[in-house]
Amino acid sequence: MPATATPAERVELKSGPPPAAPAGSGGRNWSTRRIERTIKYESDRNVGFGRDVMRVPGCEQLENCIQCGTCSGVCPLSIYMDHSPRQVMALTRADFRDEVLRSHTIWLCASCYACTVECPQQIRITDIMYELKQRAIDAGIYPRRFPIPVLAHEFTHMVRKHGRITELVLVIRLFLKTDWFAALGNWRLGLDLTRTGRFSLLTERIRRHGDIARMLDAVDQPKHPSP
Amino acid sequence: MVSLKPEIRIGFYVCHCGHNIASMVDCADVAAYVGQLPGVVLARDYKYMCSDPGQELIQKDIAEFGLNRVVVASCSPLLHEHTFRAAVAAGGLNPFLFHMVNIREHASWVHTDRAAATAKAKVLARAAIRRAALARELPQRQIPINPGVLVVGGGIAGIHAALTLAEAGKHVWLIEREASIGGHMAKFDKTFPTLDCAACILTPKMSAVGAHPNITLWSHSDVVQVDGYVGNYTVKVRRRPRYVNEELCTGCQECIGNCIYKEPKFPDEFNEGLGKRKPIHIPFPQATPQVVLIDPQVCLNFKRGVLTDRCKKTCVEACGDRKAIDFTQKEETKEIQVGAIIVATGFKPFDVRRVPQYGYGTYPNVYTALEVERLVNASGPTAGEIVLRDGRRPSAIAIIHCVGSRDKKTNRWCSRVCCMYSMKLAHLLKEHSGAELYNFYIDIRAPGKGYEEFYDKLNEEGVHFIRGRVGEVTDWAMIPEEEGKLVIRVEDTLAGVVRRIPVDMVVLATGLEPHADAQAVRRLFNMSCGTEGFFLERHPKLAPVSTFTDGVYIAGCCQGPRDIPDTVAQAGAAAAEALALIDRGHILQEPNTAHVLADCSGCKSCLPLCPYTAIGFDEATHQAVINEALCKGCGTCVAACPSGSIGQHLFEDDEVFSEIEGLLTADPEPTPALAATP
Amino acid sequence: MKFAYFPGCSLKGLGRAYEESLLPVMRHLGLELEELDDWNCCGATAYMAVDEAKACVLAARNLALAERSGRDQLLAPCAACYLVLNKTKHYFHDYPAMKATIDRALAAVDLAYAGDTAVRHPLDVLVNDVGLDAIRQKVVRPLRGLKVATYYGCQLVRPYATFDDPYNPVTMDRLVEALGATVVRYPLKTKCCGGSLTGTVPEAGIRMVYILLNEARKRGADCLATVCPLCQFNLDAYHAQVRSEYGDVIVPTVYFTQLMGLAFGLPEKQLGLHRAAVPLRWRPPVPEVAHA
Numbered sequence A: 001m002p003a004t005a006t007p008a009e010r011v012e013l014k015s016g017p018p019p020a021a022p023a024g025s026g027g028r029n030w031s032t033r034r035i036e037r038t039i040k041y042e043s044d045r046n047v048g049f050g051r052d053v054m055r056v057p058g059c060e061q062l063e064n065c066i067q068c069g070t071c072s073g074v075c076p077l078s079i080y081m082d083h084s085p086r087q088v089m090a091l092t093r094a095d096f097r098d099e100v101l102r103s104h105t106i107w108l109c110a111s112c113y114a115c116t117v118e119c120p121q122q123i124r125i126t127d128i129m130y131e132l133k134q135r136a137i138d139a140g141i142y143p144r145r146f147p148i149p150v151l152a153h154e155f156t157h158m159v160r161k162h163g164r165i166t167e168l169v170l171v172i173r174l175f176l177k178t179d180w181f182a183a184l185g186n187w188r189l190g191l192d193l194t195r196t197g198r199f200s201l202l203t204e205r206i207r208r209h210g211d212i213a214r215m216l217d218a219v220d221q222p223k224h225p226s227p
Numbered sequence B: 001m002v003s004l005k006p007e008i009r010i011g012f013y014v015c016h017c018g019h020n021i022a023s024m025v026d027c028a029d030v031a032a033y034v035g036q037l038p039g040v041v042l043a044r045d046y047k048y049m050c051s052d053p054g055q056e057l058i059q060k061d062i063a064e065f066g067l068n069r070v071v072v073a074s075c076s077p078l079l080h081e082h083t084f085r086a087a088v089a090a091g092g093l094n095p096f097l098f099h100m101v102n103i104r105e106h107a108s109w110v111h112t113d114r115a116a117a118t119a120k121a122k123v124l125a126r127a128a129i130r131r132a133a134l135a136r137e138l139p140q141r142q143i144p145i146n147p148g149v150l151v152v153g154g155g156i157a158g159i160h161a162a163l164t165l166a167e168a169g170k171h172v173w174l175i176e177r178e179a180s181i182g183g184h185m186a187k188f189d190k191t192f193p194t195l196d197c198a199a200c201i202l203t204p205k206m207s208a209v210g211a212h213p214n215i216t217l218w219s220h221s222d223v224v225q226v227d228g229y230v231g232n233y234t235v236k237v238r239r240r241p242r243y244v245n246e247e248l249c250t251g252c253q254e255c256i257g258n259c260i261y262k263e264p265k266f267p268d269e270f271n272e273g274l275g276k277r278k279p280i281h282i283p284f285p286q287a288t289p290q291v292v293l294i295d296p297q298v299c300l301n302f303k304r305g306v307l308t309d310r311c312k313k314t315c316v317e318a319c320g321d322r323k324a325i326d327f328t329q330k331e332e333t334k335e336i337q338v339g340a341i342i343v344a345t346g347f348k349p350f351d352v353r354r355v356p357q358y359g360y361g362t363y364p365n366v367y368t369a370l371e372v373e374r375l376v377n378a379s380g381p382t383a384g385e386i387v388l389r390d391g392r393r394p395s396a397i398a399i400i401h402c403v404g405s406r407d408k409k410t411n412r413w414c415s416r417v418c419c420m421y422s423m424k425l426a427h428l429l430k431e432h433s434g435a436e437l438y439n440f441y442i443d444i445r446a447p448g449k450g451y452e453e454f455y456d457k458l459n460e461e462g463v464h465f466i467r468g469r470v471g472e473v474t475d476w477a478m479i480p481e482e483e484g485k486l487v488i489r490v491e492d493t494l495a496g497v498v499r500r501i502p503v504d505m506v507v508l509a510t511g512l513e514p515h516a517d518a519q520a521v522r523r524l525f526n527m528s529c530g531t532e533g534f535f536l537e538r539h540p541k542l543a544p545v546s547t548f549t550d551g552v553y554i555a556g557c558c559q560g561p562r563d564i565p566d567t568v569a570q571a572g573a574a575a576a577e578a579l580a581l582i583d584r585g586h587i588l589q590e591p592n593t594a595h596v597l598a599d600c601s602g603c604k605s606c607l608p609l610c611p612y613t614a615i616g617f618d619e620a621t622h623q624a625v626i627n628e629a630l631c632k633g634c635g636t637c638v639a640a641c642p643s644g645s646i647g648q649h650l651f652e653d654d655e656v657f658s659e660i661e662g663l664l665t666a667d668p669e670p671t672p673a674l675a676a677t678p
Numbered sequence C: 001m002k003f004a005y006f007p008g009c010s011l012k013g014l015g016r017a018y019e020e021s022l023l024p025v026m027r028h029l030g031l032e033l034e035e036l037d038d039w040n041c042c043g044a045t046a047y048m049a050v051d052e053a054k055a056c057v058l059a060a061r062n063l064a065l066a067e068r069s070g071r072d073q074l075l076a077p078c079a080a081c082y083l084v085l086n087k088t089k090h091y092f093h094d095y096p097a098m099k100a101t102i103d104r105a106l107a108a109v110d111l112a113y114a115g116d117t118a119v120r121h122p123l124d125v126l127v128n129d130v131g132l133d134a135i136r137q138k139v140v141r142p143l144r145g146l147k148v149a150t151y152y153g154c155q156l157v158r159p160y161a162t163f164d165d166p167y168n169p170v171t172m173d174r175l176v177e178a179l180g181a182t183v184v185r186y187p188l189k190t191k192c193c194g195g196s197l198t199g200t201v202p203e204a205g206i207r208m209v210y211i212l213l214n215e216a217r218k219r220g221a222d223c224l225a226t227v228c229p230l231c232q233f234n235l236d237a238y239h240a241q242v243r244s245e246y247g248d249v250i251v252p253t254v255y256f257t258q259l260m261g262l263a264f265g266l267p268e269k270q271l272g273l274h275r276a277a278v279p280l281r282w283r284p285p286v287p288e289v290a291h292a
């Protein structure tokens, strides 16, 4: 799925920890630094986006967020995120759709639900993250070779076709689709799996695998097919 | 049947209550509809009927149009029935010829469809008109008021209310559950924002209570039963045994020194379990009354509360001729008569174990705020030295705000005092230990006189304020500096980064919540509770210390979290309300008593049913007789009489049936009474 | 007691040691598991991210199959499946629109779901239905001396904490103690194992695995006990990556059912212990008085 053309401002997905602060670099790097405008104009908002998300099952409580930061405080992945979960809640509620959907926070969320059970306002942050992922996929806003959406994509294809997941086949397809050279570094893992009798490429499938496609199509029936 | 006036002339008023009613009910339409009902002489709608012009309007109309009934459709009778009755009386009518119908709580506030709400308001008004048409003139009943006052709970609220009343010459019974009065305030070292010493300002008031001739102080006691009504309450109080005679004990405490236990051994409640006490003890040096007590659960002369007489009783020897120690003391129940009651039972600190992620009980160096109040106190278990449970002295301390406050999983309200007392503790801990202090807060709430200035002062002292609700407190280290420390993981929401901060001590700023027995106490005094469980005031703005039961007032944290200045102000207000009631000398009572009709057959079925034994039997006439002074208007006998021979003033059968018909008839027909009018 | 049994994809793949140990342990305690006929993938975390409605429909097919099987309880040993099946059931009851979608999709394949089946995890059933006493009675080789860090991970107790506390669960602790082992206090017991991030964003995922292993080691645990195939895989299979980033941190990770099997004295071959990359070498001491 191609990434859509991005509007005026540049987007660049940095995977891995955010760049370290240039300690002691003084003004030396100034000329090479890129500056971006960070101000938000009302015209940057996608008015109605927040409300729209809040209409989805599980996302209703978002309007009550008090920006306390508990979600980010307990999130094990928040240390890698460009926007903390709390900021994603604020940006979503304030209708900054593009900023939210381009944030790699939504892809780093491991669905561990730590935030959801701790939020003092009982906001189901994990479910909101799911909803935002779906919207990013629908809008095609994610880097082409970023492994997480690719995994989700491959996963759904495999389920649709076979009804079950054969984990290793899935992983190998993932390697192929993301020029993820770490695949090579993982040769030991493959060896281990073979040694312990867990390496199997035999595709698991259910007998009535046509049923899965039929059910999934029935879900789409009343909706307009997405482009 | 009581004879009716020949002509019924009803004036009807529908109130807009600003937008409260008018936004959902078409008031002009209701007035127009009611205006054409039989018996109605005039029908008006008006913005605020309870205002002076509104009341004057009623009086003017009575005179001008010769009204002999008045019906107002507005808010709840609880709020304004007495207002309108007074207005009608001022206009020269008997106040019981007034009837009120609630179209705010019953129509505008609870509906979202204007047409339907308007239709409902019309039906309610129609029913009221039909009922009012049959209303009778009734005499006002006057009842004398007992001038004594019961104050329940001896925290700062109860103490202040009791002293105010006693100074005004009223006799006060102050009932305190614990062995000493003082409440939470007695445990504090200093009080924000002025940092004056809590004991210095509280102790004089406590001893004043103990010494005041107008105050009977019963500590270690509970109210177990309340009967009666405003002006005349009968209260039963259970006095638990302290195994020491209060009259004989001089408070010399020689018994304590001579207890067979040489060292204090049992957790000391006053010091939140951080210190130890003996079986015979006094809660704290300034305790009032200055009387020791014995804890039968641990005293050697008892076995789990049961007297065994197996100890050498060295305490009795030490007490000597004073003979104050009395192991045979029994629980006593006393009965007192009062005219008014002030409930000042305070609050309970939130149980921090309900938030396991903050590690209380798992990590010894996690403390509750109240424990720290004792720890910084010069008369506390460590004499004010900050020594942790594991013997260490802290070099970094975290204070976590909002523990059990602003959290829908526990208590959703803001406890109002925690921000301020957290800052107070930060200041004191820094002063006593020199440690780095971190406050973790969601929002700083400092809305009081001198409070924001106190926050400024703390910033100047170098206390760190990090805006973020703490995710968890753990003891697993990521980096060497964290080894052996408690680690706070939090998003510093203002800096926009997640931080891990190692500390030696964690203080949980526990929120305030209602007592576990708040529901039982509420029932005892016939009060209401809000959804959170705090006692409900009659009106949040205009009757903040009254309850829905006349003569019962509330003060202090039992009504909701608040600080000491507000508590004292409220206690003063409650005392003033009680005084205003008592000094009136008598109260007017609803004339809603039952009365026996001429056709009583003398079957006596009603006699055993009356809960107030107000029904007697006249052997001469062979009929039941109701003592109106005793009747509370509960209506039990009215409903029970097999021949329908008991009526009730204000609730006569024909009035009630006519009202029901008014509700149910699609097309209202004139009532019989109205039909009779030419 | 008879249960419908939903193994899920992992128990047929990378997590097969879980199924291998679960079945004999359950049989040993007199519980019958009847594998759902023609079950399908539950949808798992990945599908939720693509289309919530479809993910729920996938899960609902299994719930419908369970109902058709006539069993009122469905056992789901994989924590991810357990969560998705429970979430679907919640959504089915709480959101009429979701119910309509599920009904429509199931109707397309001649299935129907009434919403009654209880979704249970074996840990819950073992401790709360079978009971620790019954389990203790079956212990023939107590795991005396074994120090275990009980690791629950995320999705068993969150967000639907049906049988234990979401922050500090203790069910497995009590079970492991009933087997005779010692539980070490492990404050990370409900922290995330990294989920699929070990594969997709290894900088983050491997670090999470490292933290979990390292803390278990620091607290003297001989092994971690898990309830979820993904947790077991992450904690077991990435030892090499952890070593190259952070140095050696070797702690074996077993399924709690494998510990039960060891304590019950079940034949080792049945327990799948050899399937781990870093297998648990420790064995319970043989009791001194042998049975006649």
Ligand SMILES: Cc1cc2nc3c(=O)[nH]c(=O)nc-3n(C[C@H](O)[C@H](O)[C@H](O)COP(=O)(O)OP(=O)(O)OC[C@H]3O[C@@H](n4cnc5c(N)ncnc54)[C@H](O)[C@@H]3O)c2cc1C
Binding pocket: B152, B153, B154, B155, B156, B157, B158, B175, B176, B177, B178, B181, B182, B183, B184, B185, B188, B190, B191, B192, B193, B221, B222, B223, B344, B345, B346, B347, B348, B349, B369, B370, B373, B417, B421, B424, B510, B515, B521, B555, B556, B557, B558, B562, B563, B564, B565, B567
């Ligand atoms: C840690 C902490 C620090 C604080 N620091 C400050 C400060 O520095 N400055 C400030 O202004 N405020 C402070 N506060 C708030 C302060 O504690 C309250 O405002 C004050 O105590 C309220 O007084 P009270 O009399 O309403 O309740 P309490 O102090 O709770 O007193 C209630 C009394 O009623 C008794 N009682 C309860 N139930 C019954 C019953 N059924 N029958 C008989 N007796 C009963 C109790 O035993 C108690 O003696 C602090 C609060 C906390 C938790």
Ligand code: SF4
Binding pocket: A064, A065, A066, A067, A068, A069, A070, A071, A072, A085, A086, A089, A118, A119, A120, A121, A122, A123, A125
């Ligand atoms: S924990 Fe809840 S209330 Fe707090 S910032 Fe996160 S979403 Fe908002």
Ligand code: SF4
Binding pocket: B258, B259, B260, B261, B279, B280, B294, B299, B300, B301, B311, B312, B313, B314, B315, B316
């Ligand atoms: S009876 Fe004995 S133990 Fe009890 S208070 Fe007296 S001396 Fe102490």
